Amino acid sequence: MTIEFPPVEPPNDDVRRQAVARQAVLTKPAGSLGKLEELGVWVAACQGECPPRPFSRPRVVVFAGDHGVAAHGVSAYPSEVTGQMVANFLTGGAAVNVLATVAGATVRVVDVSVDSDTAVGDHKIRRGSGSIDREDALTREEAERAVDLGRRLVDEEVDGGADLLIAGDMGIGNTTPAAVLIAALTGSEPVAVVGRGTGIDDRGWMRKTAAIRDALRRARPVLGDPVDLLATAAGADLAAIAGFLAQAAVRRTPVILDGVVVGAAAIVAEELAPGAREWWVAGHKSVEPAHALALDHLSLEPLLDFELRLGEGSGALAALPLVAMATKILAEMATFEGAGVSGPA
Secondary structure (H helix, E strand, O other): OOOOOOOOOOOOHHHHHHHHHHHOOEOOOOOOOHHHHHHHHHHHHHHOOOOOOOOOOEEEEEEEEOOHHHHHOOOOOOOHHHHHHHHHHHOOOOHHHHHHHHHOOEEEEEEEEOOOOOOOHHHOOOOOOOOOOOOOOOOHHHHHHHHHHHHHHHHHHHHOOOOEEEEEEEOOOOHHHHHHHHHHHHOOOHHHHOOOOOOOOHHHHHHHHHHHHHHHHHHHHHOOOHHHHHHHHOOHHHHHHHHHHHHHHHOOOOEEEOOHHHHHHHHHHHHHOOOHHHHEEEOEOOOOHHHHHHHHHHOOOOOEOOOOOOOOOHHHHHHHHHHHHHHHHHHHOOEHHHHOOOOOO
């Protein structure tokens, strides 16, 4: 299998100009709604329509997978939590479920590489991924299959009516490969990207830093090939998210990005499908230090900074109501002429 994405078309620039012009005649001082105005313009350009359509089917896809590096003390939780949380998602008991209900989104969970049997394992690439500090996460063939899985999931969701997508993550140890990917593609050192993840102590932080250092040493020789990089230093779940984000742009579907794990996959997705980042907005900035580096690399400014570090798509869902508000402002707010209100002198 050869992984190749078609050229990404940017959001519609003519519609972007129409949206900017419409913002100027709505019943408010120009620019007074700040970033909400910018968001509405982005949505209109992505949809190719002004006024834009309010979103009817926002969809969260949570990618679950285990990581061999978790066995070496880089997380505060044991690996079996990944499979247990998949069951929690399916019964509606996780943060992503609650937030999605409030934000008007629906949630799908995909077992990409959980190291146990789950009720959603029909797409499983393998059980767990290799410990990246000492071995490859995946074979090249597994990495290709994972990227292709992400691509196919987008097609299923968009063909099923999804008009806005969010990728979530669940995997004990997954912030370690995320930090490696970000360090590798931004030229950063291990100490600049390592964070506390699930809440590790100082000893855990030292073990995690060493693991990232060793994995980064293995990753740097394959920086020229995004799929090889995913195979060497990521995991099947991150590879699938990268394919998902790239294909969303190909399918001209807006995405709200979540935290550091999705951010790491995003910078790889931009390598796979240059220009994909124009179809994404950053929902928030995680407290994980690597996330700020990823957002800066992608030239994306986060909508929220709430000190979140959960993953699951939680930060993106917290930002979804803002995106929905911005869309409705541009679509439904009256113009000066229509409301009979005097415009600026």
